[in-house]
Amino acid sequence: MRTIQTPDAPPHTGPVPQAVEAGGWIFVSALFGADPQGHAIPEDARGEAEQLFANLTAILAAADADLSHVVRVGIVMRNLQRDRPEFNKVWAEQFGDHRPARSAIEATDFGRAGENARYLLEVTAYRG
Amino acid sequence: MRTIQTPDAPPHTGPVPQAVEAGGWIFVSALFGADPQGHAIPEDARGEAEQLFANLTAILAAADADLSHVVRVGIVMRNLQRDRPEFNKVWAEQFGDHRPARSAIEATDFGRAGENARYLLEVTAYRG
Amino acid sequence: MRTIQTPDAPPHTGPVPQAVEAGGWIFVSALFGADPQGHAIPEDARGEAEQLFANLTAILAAADADLSHVVRVGIVMRNLQRDRPEFNKVWAEQFGDHRPARSAIEATDFGRAGENARYLLEVTAYRG
Numbered sequence: 001m002r003t004i005q006t007p008d009a010p011p012h013t014g015p016v017p018q019a020v021e022a023g024g025w026i027f028v029s030a031l032f033g034a035d036p037q038g039h040a041i042p043e044d045a046r047g048e049a050e051q052l053f054a055n056l057t058a059i060l061a062a063a064d065a066d067l068s069h070v071v072r073v074g075i076v077m078r079n080l081q082r083d084r085p086e087f088n089k090v091w092a093e094q095f096g097d098h099r100p101a102r103s104a105i106e107a108t109d110f111g112r113a114g115e116n117a118r119y120l121l122e123v124t125a126y127r128g
Numbered sequence: 129m130r131t132i133q134t135p136d137a138p139p140h141t142g143p144v145p146q147a148v149e150a151g152g153w154i155f156v157s158a159l160f161g162a163d164p165q166g167h168a169i170p171e172d173a174r175g176e177a178e179q180l181f182a183n184l185t186a187i188l189a190a191a192d193a194d195l196s197h198v199v200r201v202g203i204v205m206r207n208l209q210r211d212r213p214e215f216n217k218v219w220a221e222q223f224g225d226h227r228p229a230r231s232a233i234e235a236t237d238f239g240r241a242g243e244n245a246r247y248l249l250e251v252t253a254y255r256g
Numbered sequence: 257m258r259t260i261q262t263p264d265a266p267p268h269t270g271p272v273p274q275a276v277e278a279g280g281w282i283f284v285s286a287l288f289g290a291d292p293q294g295h296a297i298p299e300d301a302r303g304e305a306e307q308l309f310a311n312l313t314a315i316l317a318a319a320d321a322d323l324s325h326v327v328r329v330g331i332v333m334r335n336l337q338r339d340r341p342e343f344n345k346v347w348a349e350q351f352g353d354h355r356p357a358r359s360a361i362e363a364t365d366f367g368r369a370g371e372n373a374r375y376l377l378e379v380t381a382y383r384g
Contacts, residue, residue, distance in 0.1 A: 068129075230272055
């Protein structure tokens, strides 16, 4: 098992890696649309979704992979009905013709208190 | 990575496949107990759980697999205490002696607004 | 696919195995910090988190693995802000330098009604 870390995506607090790789599979830890340096969450949903994909792209690159290797995305939103339409637009722009499996649920909290994060992604990729 | 699609299970709205296959593993997107044609959710919990398994069976068949290949099921319910007993009966009938790993949580929403869906499954299968 | 069962961790009610193994991967079913014999949840957060890791260690041992094989942990808490600090302390003590991918969300219920369970873990390990 190999730990993936890059300064081009936000670090986690505590002993949590950005991702790990084992047996050709990449597991990305809870991914937020925070700025890699200042750690702020963008004020608008589109900005947050775009930063989310920028962070994911950076982490995958550090694992010698890209968005075309993503096989599964678990999406958690604080307000699904409100924030899904904008997320889906950015998803389509970023993934293009690539079609990972996905599911989306709403949760009351996912660990960025006081920051109003809208989205958390849990991503699995396969490099083979 | 291969995208799995079958007319025998409900399609997703937007660019979401029913499932993908990579490296012998099958990842099924958010699975609902909706009718493949009319997309309605059955009125009773048993009917919805049975349709859920019918949809899963159809998707796995399109990936050259069946229920005996399922290794992990993540279950999301809108009302766990109310709807789990009926779900568990159908689970036992459908899986028989097969024993996938599973977990179940309750969520306030999982994306079928106004339809009163009780269940969402996230399924991983291994064909080898 | 192989079913993992050990008397050193609490059993599930119904037809749910403690874990399954397929293709070198281990999928642990919903893991609680309950006592293996009496099935009680410890009264304090630290005790519950320690029992959670004791149960996980026992299940992994029954699959010829240990904590160093864990690649991904999905964490569900009933009250994330209240119960995460204590959980994180035990996590660091138990995993030491090992760094699995992880995400944490809050859920209103995860199936141990009337027992006030604080934590549910969903664990994936890779033995290769």
